[in-house]
Amino acid sequence: AQKITQTQPGMFVQEKEAVTLDCTYDTSDPSYGLFWYKQPSSGEMIFLIYQGSYDQQNATEGRYSLNFQKARKSANLVISASQLGDSAMYFCAMREGWDTGNQFYFGTGTSLTVIP
Amino acid sequence: SAVISQKPSRDICQRGTSLTIQCQVDSQVTMMFWYRQQPGQSLTLIATANQGSEATYESGFVIDKFPISRPNLTFSTLTVSNMSPEDSSIYLCSVEDRGHTIYFGEGSWLTVV
Numbered sequence: 001a002q003k004i005t006q007t008q009p010g011m012f013v014q015e016k017e018a019v020t021l022d023c024t025y026d027t028s029d030p031s032y033g034l035f036w037y038k039q040p041s042s043g044e045m046i047f048l049i050y051q052g053s054y055d056q057q058n059a060t061e062g063r064y065s066l067n068f069q070k071a072r073k074s075a076n077l078v079i080s081a082s083q084l085g086d087s088a089m090y091f092c093a094m095r096e097g098w099d100t101g102n103q104f105y106f107g108t109g110t111s112l113t114v115i116p
Numbered sequence: 117s118a119v120i121s122q123k124p125s126r127d128i129c130q131r132g133t134s135l136t137i138q139c140q141v142d143s144q145v146t147m148m149f150w151y152r153q154q155p156g157q158s159l160t161l162i163a164t165a166n167q168g169s170e171a172t173y174e175s176g177f178v179i180d181k182f183p184i185s186r187p188n189l190t191f192s193t194l195t196v197s198n199m200s201p202e203d204s205s206i207y208l209c210s211v212e213d214r215g216h217t218i219y220f221g222e223g224s225w226l227t228v229v
Binding site: 033035037042043044045046047050091095098101102103104106107108109 | 117146147157158159161164206208210212215216217218219220221222223225
């Protein structure tokens with residue numbers, strides 16, 4: 001089974017609107033971390049936000065928030081007030097356990113296009 | 117977060133040649149990771165590089181094809197040997213911070229012709 005599933009290959013959003021990018025995960029480890037990265041056309045991978053499995057509250061970082069639903073094993077990224085610069089690929093990732101060097105599992109990504 | 121610099125940022129290489137990608141971190145880190153991202157695909161871990169020991173390669177990647185050096189705690193290199201068009205990818209260096217988040221360099225776009 002896939003560790004990380006992103007079912008939306010491409011998404012469009014109007015500028016200034018909010019958009020939700022879906023991510024579901026699969027693990028039996030009670031300790032895990034969930035991450036979102038942004039990859040613009042330049043190719044760099046930019047860390048956006050992190051959610052730990054024991055965190056009680058949803059993570060937020062500026063315009064980014066993570067809608068963490070543990071029972072449903074979902075970790076959707078919400079971008080509020082979309083900007084043209086948000087157009088990029090977005091990858092959801094997970095690591096199991098807290099040992100240094102544990103492998104990260106990446107989803108297949110969602111391409112977001114912000115329309116002026 | 118660590119600042120990670122990669123060189124070259126882009127290169128076009130001839131089939132059969134080799135290219136070495138450098139990764140420099142602004143702080144000492146125990147582990148460095150090398151990923152490959154083929155066109156339109158997600159990231160695949162190539163290997164984990166610890167200072168002072170042999171790199172650990174993931175299934176499907178071998179040292180003869182992707183030799184890695186890790187001479188100190190702030191620097192690593194990845195060589196892509198005997199390149200073919202299938203090696204055309206973005207190669208990304210990354211490090212893990214104390215909060216267990218991984219950060220990436222700018223990536224090295226490699227096109228093999």
